[in-house]
Amino acid sequence: MINVVNNESIEQEAHAYIRLFSAETGLSEKNCDHRIKEVTMLLHDTGTYTHTAEELIFGARVAWRNNSRCIGRLFWESLEVIDRRHLSSEEEVFAALLEHIDFATNDGRIRSTITVFRAQEAGAGDIRIWNHQLIRYAGYATEEGTIGDPASIAFTEQCQRLGWTGRGTKYDVLPLVVQIGDQEPKWFDIPEKFVKEVQLIHPDSASFDELRLKWYGVPMISDMALEIGGIRYTAAPFNGWYMGTEIGSRNLADVDRYDELPAIADAFGLDRSTNTSLWKDRALLELNTAVIHSFKANGVSIVDHHTAAEQFMRFKKREEANGREVNARWSWLIPPMSPAATPIWNQSDLTEKNVSPDYVSQARPY
Template identity: 65%
Template sequence: MINAINLNSKLEIQAEAFIRFYYEETKKSAQQYKERLSEVAAEIRETGTYTHTKQELTFGAKVAWRNSAKCIGRLFWDSLEVFDERSAKTEEEIAAALLRHIEHATNGGRIRPTLTAFAPQKPEGSDIRIWNHQLIRYAGYRTPDGVVGDPASVELTEAIQRLGWTGQGTKYDVLPLVVQIGSRKPKWFPIPGEAVMEVKFEHPDIEELAGLGLQWYAVPILSDMALNVGGVRYTAAPFNGWYMGTEIGARNLADADRYDELPAIADLLDLDRSTNTTLWKDRALLELNSAVIHSFKTNGVSIVDHHTAAEQFMRFMKREQEQGRDVNARWSWLIPPMSPAATPVWHRNDLTEREIDPDYAPQERPY
């Protein structure tokens, strides 16, 4: 074990814990640790914060994924690619880096887990914030007949419209990127159409389903969470893996407060919706999820079904236990929203969640 040195502030203590953790897990020498910690402590006392090396940042981002209590896909945490964009100073430079992230992560459909880190929070402020919940997300428009598009995006859509953006008003308008630095006026940047890979849904057996015109984008890039590493908070650090099919087929397109497509699918299948006892929702849900997985695979886009994802999570747990690490987990998020009792995670309601560093954390909306 590495011995600590005398520390003063809360940040110094957090930094020491992370630096120690990094140097122990990467099997670096005690002397290297002591030299690095002295540098960090001196920088904190001089500036009020400290700067991670690229290697520390990459390690912290990967371990934050490994620690993420709500994520079932952590088996692949060490494959995360981290892009260091801390030198980006303007909204335009940040937007350009976000477009590079989209291109790299999409990779023609062979999705690559990716994180892009921008300059962290400083004692004097000027935080970088990305307004978008995900870099690619569909707009939602209030109309007298209800919401057109994604109801989850209505407030963000209206906030962006107040900045001067105007969409086409369809169900699948891709919102622009919105970047804000400190108290400066936010700027919006359209995402070129060719940068957004989308999948139109067809069913392997039910040809008529294609006529519903359902679709979704290929890559889920979360962009409104903070990355916390050793007391340093990266308020703009978008990251992605790939989709689990039920995220789209049992939530985004199926939830009554989202796209609510189950009634249309049930009617297409001529199911009786007059009573719940016909299990029309379950039958429609199954066919929608079949279409999602089939269409992604047919188009060469990475996706995982919920049964495979659950088996992968169990392998992740086993590996972590073999390494002597406790798994941070929130059971209610790890069980999939479809057939959860048919997955091995269902029986692991002994899982526990705790505060941990590094991690990804929610932030208040900037709009």
């Protein structure tokens, strides 16, 4: 855990953040200096400091603006920030997570949202959400192969160890697992009414529809930490909305995920006996067509990869106009389908660096 007592680097990070906050929000130089002195005194006396509500909101939004792996940062200023730093029990955290799911889902009109729980502090138990995403499907390893999502096998086994039992289908929604400090983690089933799912149908193929594929509507990352001015929030789940290729070119298409391309190719009568038929490419296109079509038909927010790439270029131009260099990992920003047909393809000189505030990976708690 972070212990900021006599930690000069943390103090420097805190000062740098207060100056950034002041510069971009119009805080006067006098008030900025006063806040820096106040934070410095708190660090020396207590080993930590507490962000004001305004500092937390701004920091969470700038963390999105800074995150090198996100293509959808054009809308960073619209992030809804829910402050739940006062909660202390697993049951309270679970209730707040349901609130987040409900608010963010918004019956399909998805709102970019983050819920921030208490900060990491020496002497206090960290709050950790074991799930990679608040809503995700289970994966079961069997002698015949995997049922469900192979990426979820390890976590599913942890849930079963804790006492959870799934139905054993391809699309079992995993429970939420919350741990505080060294206490035994607790799991909580998500009521069905909170889970927005989209049945995938193709605009031109009844054979595709017979595959009965589906996916959940909102990607809510829940295992990353939010870092603001030297303070780390170990539980800060956040979401935007899906780019179609995340589902159609990765989750359902990857051979180490749902691996649905062979079945889709067969549904369209494609020749899988040779790679030169480009059956994988053609099946991938039809799957992505179905994803976009189905989400839009169900009124669930989604963006195609071409529009998302154009939005990123607008974001880049806007940032440069404000004198800020865009932090970016090119290999994460090019979409997994037709990347050369998007404007980001020619931006391979984009660079990634350590910045703050940011969302950062943290070791699994299990």
